[in-house]
Amino acid sequence: MAFGLPARPAALAAACANLAIGLLLAFRFDYGNATAFQFAAVRPVLDNPAIGLNVGIDGMSLVMVLLTVLVTFAAIWIRPARGTDDALYYASSLLIAAGAAGAFVSTDLLFFYAFHELALIPTFLMIGMRGTGNNKDAAWKITIYLGLGSLVLLAGLAFLVTAPSGGVSTFDMTKLGALTRTIEGPVQERIYLVLLLGFGTLVSLFPFHSWAAPAYAAAPAPVSMLHAGVLKKFGLYGLLRVAIPMLPLGHSAEWIQHLLIVLLVGNILFVGLVTIAQKEVDTMLGNSSVMHMGYIFLGIASGSAIGYSGAVLLMFAHGVSIALLFALSASIREKTGTLQFHRLGGLAQSAPFLGLAFGMAAFASIGLPGFANFAAEINIFFSGFASKSPDHFGWLQTGTVLALWGVVISAVYMLRAFRAVFKGPLPDALKSPVSDLTLSERIPALLLLAALLLTGFAPNLLLRAVNPVVQAITAAAAR
Amino acid sequence: MPAYYLEIALVVLGLVLLLAETFTPPGSKRLVGLAALAAVTVVFFLLLTVKPHGLSSDGIWRFYSDDKLALFYKGLALVTTAGVLILSLDYAPVLAKFSARAGGGPAIGEFYCLPIFVCTGMMWMASAIDLSTIFLSLELTTIGFYILVAYMRRNVGSLEAGVKYLILGALSTGFLVYGFTWLYGVTGQVTLSGIANALPSAPKAPALFAFALILVALSFKVAAVPFHLWVPDVYQGAPTPITAFLSVGSKAAGFAVAGRLLEPFLAAEQLRGTTSALLMAVAAATLVLGNLAAIPQSNFKRLLGYSSIAHAGFLLLALGANTAVGSLSPRMIVAYYLAGYLFMSLTAFAVLVVINRTDGADDFKAFNGLHQRSPFLAFAITVAAASLAGVPLTAGFTGKFLAFSAAAGAHQWALLAIAAAAASAGFYYYFKVLRHVFWNRPADGAATITVPPLTRLLVVALITGTFAAGILFQPFVNLLR
Numbered sequence: 001m002a003f004g005l006p007a008r009p010a011a012l013a014a015a016c017a018n019l020a021i022g023l024l025l026a027f028r029f030d031y032g033n034a035t036a037f038q039f040a041a042v043r044p045v046l047d048n049p050a051i052g053l054n055v056g057i058d059g060m061s062l063v064m065v066l067l068t069v070l071v072t073f074a075a076i077w078i079r080p081a082r083g084t085d086d087a088l089y090y091a092s093s094l095l096i097a098a099g100a101a102g103a104f105v106s107t108d109l110l111f112f113y114a115f116h117e118l119a120l121i122p123t124f125l126m127i128g129m130r131g132t133g134n135n136k137d138a139a140w141k142i143t144i145y146l147g148l149g150s151l152v153l154l155a156g157l158a159f160l161v162t163a164p165s166g167g168v169s170t171f172d173m174t175k176l177g178a179l180t181r182t183i184e185g186p187v188q189e190r191i192y193l194v195l196l197l198g199f200g201t202l203v204s205l206f207p208f209h210s211w212a213a214p215a216y217a218a219a220p221a222p223v224s225m226l227h228a229g230v231l232k233k234f235g236l237y238g239l240l241r242v243a244i245p246m247l248p249l250g251h252s253a254e255w256i257q258h259l260l261i262v263l264l265v266g267n268i269l270f271v272g273l274v275t276i277a278q279k280e281v282d283t284m285l286g287n288s289s290v291m292h293m294g295y296i297f298l299g300i301a302s303g304s305a306i307g308y309s310g311a312v313l314l315m316f317a318h319g320v321s322i323a324l325l326f327a328l329s330a331s332i333r334e335k336t337g338t339l340q341f342h343r344l345g346g347l348a349q350s351a352p353f354l355g356l357a358f359g360m361a362a363f364a365s366i367g368l369p370g371f372a373n374f375a376a377e378i379n380i381f382f383s384g385f386a387s388k389s390p391d392h393f394g395w396l397q398t399g400t401v402l403a404l405w406g407v408v409i410s411a412v413y414m415l416r417a418f419r420a421v422f423k424g425p426l427p428d429a430l431k432s433p434v435s436d437l438t439l440s441e442r443i444p445a446l447l448l449l450a451a452l453l454l455t456g457f458a459p460n461l462l463l464r465a466v467n468p469v470v471q472a473i474t475a476a477a478a479r
Numbered sequence: 480m481p482a483y484y485l486e487i488a489l490v491v492l493g494l495v496l497l498l499a500e501t502f503t504p505p506g507s508k509r510l511v512g513l514a515a516l517a518a519v520t521v522v523f524f525l526l527l528t529v530k531p532h533g534l535s536s537d538g539i540w541r542f543y544s545d546d547k548l549a550l551f552y553k554g555l556a557l558v559t560t561a562g563v564l565i566l567s568l569d570y571a572p573v574l575a576k577f578s579a580r581a582g583g584g585p586a587i588g589e590f591y592c593l594p595i596f597v598c599t600g601m602m603w604m605a606s607a608i609d610l611s612t613i614f615l616s617l618e619l620t621t622i623g624f625y626i627l628v629a630y631m632r633r634n635v636g637s638l639e640a641g642v643k644y645l646i647l648g649a650l651s652t653g654f655l656v657y658g659f660t661w662l663y664g665v666t667g668q669v670t671l672s673g674i675a676n677a678l679p680s681a682p683k684a685p686a687l688f689a690f691a692l693i694l695v696a697l698s699f700k701v702a703a704v705p706f707h708l709w710v711p712d713v714y715q716g717a718p719t720p721i722t723a724f725l726s727v728g729s730k731a732a733g734f735a736v737a738g739r740l741l742e743p744f745l746a747a748e749q750l751r752g753t754t755s756a757l758l759m760a761v762a763a764a765t766l767v768l769g770n771l772a773a774i775p776q777s778n779f780k781r782l783l784g785y786s787s788i789a790h791a792g793f794l795l796l797a798l799g800a801n802t803a804v805g806s807l808s809p810r811m812i813v814a815y816y817l818a819g820y821l822f823m824s825l826t827a828f829a830v831l832v833v834i835n836r837t838d839g840a841d842d843f844k845a846f847n848g849l850h851q852r853s854p855f856l857a858f859a860i861t862v863a864a865a866s867l868a869g870v871p872l873t874a875g876f877t878g879k880f881l882a883f884s885a886a887a888g889a890h891q892w893a894l895l896a897i898a899a900a901a902a903s904a905g906f907y908y909y910f911k912v913l914r915h916v917f918w919n920r921p922a923d924g925a926a927t928i929t930v931p932p933l934t935r936l937l938v939v940a941l942i943t944g945t946f947a948a949g950i951l952f953q954p955f956v957n958l959l960r
Contacts, residue, residue, distance in 0.1 A: 046952040049805030053950070088850070088917075110880070114871030121865055124910055128918040136918065140907070147868075147906035151899040154880065158887035158895070167888055168805050 011090035015076035018097070022069030026062060034059030034468040037107055037174065049161070050170040055105040059465030060312055064104040064230075064237055066462075067316045070451055071229040071323040072097040074444035075222035078327050080130070089130060092122035093222040100230045104237065109171040112242075113157060116202075116234045117150055123215075123223060131218040132333075138218035145211035146202060153198025153238075159191045160246065173242070177476065180246040185253070192250025195243040196260065203235035204290045205297065206266030213286030221330035224282075228289045229323035233315045236296050240308060240473065244300070248477035252303060260301045261399040267294030269402060272409035276416075281329045281339040284417055288365065289322045291406065295380055298403050302383035302396060303477075308470035309463055310379025316462060317372035317452065321364040324448040328358045331441065332421065335434045341420035343429055348422035350433035355422040357437075357445045362414040364452050367407055371452050375459035377407070482529045482545035482606065485522055485553065486599050492518040493595035500588035509568060512591035516564045519598065523557040526550065541670055542609040551814055551958050552605030552735040555821055559728040560598040562825045565937045566720035566832045567591060573836055574718060577631035590630055594724065597623035601732035608671045610659045613736055617655070617700070620732060621648050624725065628717040640716025647709045651699030658692030661685055675743035683749055690744050690754055694761065697740070700733035703795060704764040707788045711772075714784035719835050722780060723828035726787045731817045734794055738810040745801045758799030763894055765792035766901040773908045778842045779831055782908060783824070786867055789905065790820055796898055797882040800889040804881055811959045812881045815948070818955060819874025822944035823866035829938050830860045837928050846912060848921030853928040857916050859938050864909040866945050869902055874948035 030038060037056025044052040057065060075097070080089050095118060102115030120143065127139035161168045164179040183191070197208070204212040212232075216224040244251045268291055275287035296318070299311030331354060332347070333339050348355030364371035384400030426433075437445065455462055496518070500511045531545055567574070567590060575585035600619030607613040625648065629641020663669060665685045666677035678686060698706040714722045744754040769788030776782040797812045804812060831841060833856060838845050850857035866873035871880075879902060886895045930938070948955055 044953070045950065046956060047806070049807075051952060085850075114876065117871040117876075120870055120906075121861065121910075121913070125913065125917050128914060136914075143910060144903065144907055148899070148903035151903050154883060155887070155895050155899050158880070158883045162804075162884055162888040167803070168884060 007087040007090045011076050011094060014094055015073045015097075018101075019069045019073045022065055025057060026066055029057070029059075029062055029465065031059075031464050034062075034465045035472045037061075040107070049168045050172055050175075051110050052108050052172065053111055054108045054172065056107045057105055059467070059469040060237070060240065061104045062465050063312055063316050063462050064233065065101060067233070067319045068097060068101045068104060068230050070448065071225055071319060072101075074323060074327060074448055075225040077444045078221055078330065078441070080220065080222075085129065089126065089220070089222075092126045093226060095119065095122040096223065096226045096231060100226065100234065103234050107173050109157060109161065109173055109176060109242065112173070112238075113150075113154065116231070119227070119231050120146065120150075123219070123227060126223045127215060127219045130220040131223075132220075133218050134214065135218035138214040142211045142215035145208075149198055149201030149208065151198075152194060152201065156191060156194035156198050157242075159194060160242075163187055163191060177246045181248060181476070183247070183249075185249040188247045188250035189253045189256060190250075192243055192247045192253070192256060195247070196239070196256070199235035199238045199243065200263070201235075202238075203232055203293050203297075204267075205235075205293065206263050206270060206290075209267065209271060209290045209293075212290045213283055216286035216289065216326070217280070217282035221326055224286075224326040225323040228286070228326065229319040232289075232293070233319060236293070236300065236311065236315055239300055240311065240470075244308075245473045245476050252477065257301060257303075258395050260297060261395050264294045264297035264301060265399050265402050267291060267297065268406035269409070272406050272413075276409060276413045278413070279341055281332065281341070281344075281417060281421065282326075284413060285322065285325050285329060288410065288413065289318070291410070292318050292322075292365070294403065294406065295377055298399065299376075299380040299383060301399070302380070302386075303474070304383045304386060305467070305470045305474045306379050306386060307383030308473060309466045310376045310383060312466045312470065313372060313455075313459060313462060314376035314380065316455065317364070317376050320448050320451050321361050321371070321373060324357070324361040324445060324452075325365065327444055327448075328354065328361065331437060332358075336430055338429075341417065343427055344421045345424040345430075346422070346426040347434050349426070351436040353436050353442060353445075357442075357449060358422065359418055360449055361452075362418050364456075366410045366414050370456050372455035372459060372462075373452075375456055480525065480529055481532055482526075482550065482553070483539060483543055485526060485529070486603050488525065489518075489522055489595055489599045489602070492522075493592055493599070496592045496595065497589070500592060503588060505585070508588040508591070509571065511588050512564060512568045512571075515591045515595055516561060516568075519557055519561045519564065519595065523554070523561065526553055526557065536672075542612045543606045544608045545606060547959060548735070548738075548810060548814055549606040551818075552731060553602045554958075555731045555814075555818060556598050556601035556605065556728055559601075559724065559731070559821055559825065560594050562829070562937055562941070563594055563720045563724045563728070564591060565933050566723060566829055567594070567718075569832050569836055569931055569934055570718060570720050573839070574631065577634040577637065579633060590627070590718075593623050593627050597627070597724065597728070601728055604732040605735045607736065608739060610663065610669045610671075613740065614656065614659065617732075617736065618652065620729065621652070624648075624721070624729065627721045627724070628713060630721070631718055634716075636716035637718065638716075640713040643709050644713045644717075647699060647706075651696045651706070654692050654699075655696035658689050658696060661689035661692060665689060671739055671743060675746060678743050678747040679749065681747075686744075686747075686750060687753055690741075690750070691757070693740060694757065697733060697737045698761060701730055701737060701791045701794070702788045703761050703791045704768045704788065707765070707769070707791075710788055711781050711784040714787070715778060715781045715841075719780065719828060719832050719841070722783070723825055723832075726783060726828070727821050727824050730787065730791065731821065734798075734813050734817060738798065738813055741798065742810070751801070755799055755801050758795055759891065759894055762792050762795035762799050763897050765789070765795060766897055767792075770901040770904040770908075774904060776908065779846070779912065780841045782912070783827060783831075786905075786909070787824070789901065790816075790867075792901065793879055793882045793898065796894065797885045800882075800885040800891060802885050802888040804884045804888060806960065807881065807956065809885060811956070812878075812885055814959055815881060815955060816878030819866070819878045819945070819948045822874050822941045822948060823863050826859055826863040826938060826941040826945065827867065829934055829941070830856050830863065833928060833930055833934060838925075843912065843915045844922070846915040847919040848925065849916040849928075852921050852925060853930065855930055855935070855938075856928060859942060860916055861913060862942050862945055864912055866949070868905045868909040872946065872949045874945045877949050877952065 040056035099118030773785035
């Protein structure tokens, strides 16, 4: 774009190439050997301590890469609402996507962390320049909050690499685990707690979630899509990739388990009730995205392979469905000029496709069968009971029962939103009929819906890559 | 070629330039600046040809070290000086306005010559391993700065800065000399190697007293709390290129000396605990105060002053932790950090100088809508702010990360928590600048800004350095190890 290329075609070409490479990786991936890092490339940048710009994809990162390329394509495809700095707009969106993709493919702890932070500045600039509503405050909030969260995480990672006897020697994730698993239990618990707080803040774990909803509501659509859909999953991915396999004693410590369960129930019930109280589509979506993180944490808290695989599948499913919802809500805002429930209504009469797509995405988000979200959530809920003996009813089981009520809560707010926006009479302010999505505008919605349905009917497409990896994680913890 | 030829060459060049300046017509003083720049560049290339002298410690090698760290710091001093000279050439219009002789024209020729002497002092500081040479080189640097800070004599701010810097600089020199006498008293040695041998068996209380006095003096030099009070005022009042010189060059040289001077104390078994704790206390105070005081600032130069204090905190954290990260010793971490600090801080100052000369202002409002007035400068300041705040893949992150790791390796949990909180405050005040650059509209009638070619080259080089030190560690580490 700096070379005088028109911004939109250049960005679209990049996003298409991205999607093509992502799909190619999925086809060329050797599913029989999913625990190994494939397509690996190693580029050492320091000998002692060993740091390298190392990349590779195993089954779990493959799913995250697919999520990234899908959402990136959709986020770049939808047209920006207004403004003059399109080059900066597309460059920022692509930078956020690049940060996420870089983090998911890194096999070096330092670059894993570094790539995630790449999104910090573009997010700040985009929310402030192109956001809506109270966007400047929201931009500050997300930046300071995530800045602090990532510094806590950095401190945790610094403890992790320096804790093994003999001091810091390597940042290579494939070698670090063997060293850190020898750390004694109490130290593992402390480091795990710091990592949980750091990663948790980045995922909007209750009570560190208050940055998320206002920022997603205020951000321009591609930023909400990429951030809520993809980037936020970094913290969960980090727990599964770093914290759990490298600090198994920390993860299984009883008090940490109990803490995690209390917090995740806070995510599901407290934030769920907050979501019901919202009066606009965008803040409702922002809060719902925070709430659904609770389910993923539940899968992680279960400590079992089935829970972990459900968590990974839900990361994918939630990422796709929330990105779709944010994209559609941006279209609603563009066509009607508002997202407040009481000023909307009856849109399905003149915009049936918009209504259908929003409805399906809402159903996916609630967790109706047929969508990937259902497959993931059922794995997670089973894991809550599968992990201990059948007659045992402890913290995890109590948490699971409470979390099940979250499904009811999601149904309440999603269906209410659907009714408020698409059903009933047109409000007076909207007497001119609202046009439906054009063919070009339907492409990202169709793509994301297809991904949700495909993985909903055949979750094994993804799970055959994920299952070996999560089994390896639990096996390493049992040793 | 032995390393000390470099300093000799620089002094000779400086004297020749001063002489030539006298005979340069008032309209062509720019030539003096370009000649000085060329001279510094030549010396920098000569630095690359220096061969270490080996192990002998006779003659000059009793006072003078040419180990890798010394050569590294010499390189930093030369690069900084070259950058400052380029900025000074851009700054000439402002300088001419405020430095006019009574009834005469502007006097800016000497402004290009003095940095060469300051640079010589900083290079000598990097090599000084004897109390007397440490003191002499430090004074050579500081006296040059006394003149340069107060150079804009028709500007009250510059004069105020000059007086403050003079008085507090002299005071800190007093502390330093007093500390040296106590150090000599307890060890009977003036060379650092002799002191390192004698300290483990020296009487403890007087040795700690010497340490405290030296720490006070060095805290003045590197802008550490509670001896930081001069920094914001002097930074704001001094000519902007000199502020950059103080912030980057003076701090690097100060830490080069601090690393050498404090090492014997940190190595001696009986003193290690107390000295490390003292350093950590200073680091904690510096981190908290520097970062908190930076938050409400609305003047960019002043903000960079507080930022300079904040970075001194991270550097002291690495030094005081006294723990290696892999093969990197604390002093190497400090040197790496300072190289990164050079790239990012000088970038910020270069942007400020260009805005200074266009608008004559240096508060945040002058940055309004910069991305429309000059996308190049907007990109440069974004990289600089990101790196100063410690966003990964930039030099600033690498430095902070190494300092954090050193503290973690030393099990300094509380200090690490303070450092994390302090660093997150940095996100706020550095991004505050970006808010003006990207979110706000330019003032009415604000024209596009043209960047002089030499400055453009400098900024491109500095940005490249910022990313290189943030991604490729090995080349820099090879220079240190």
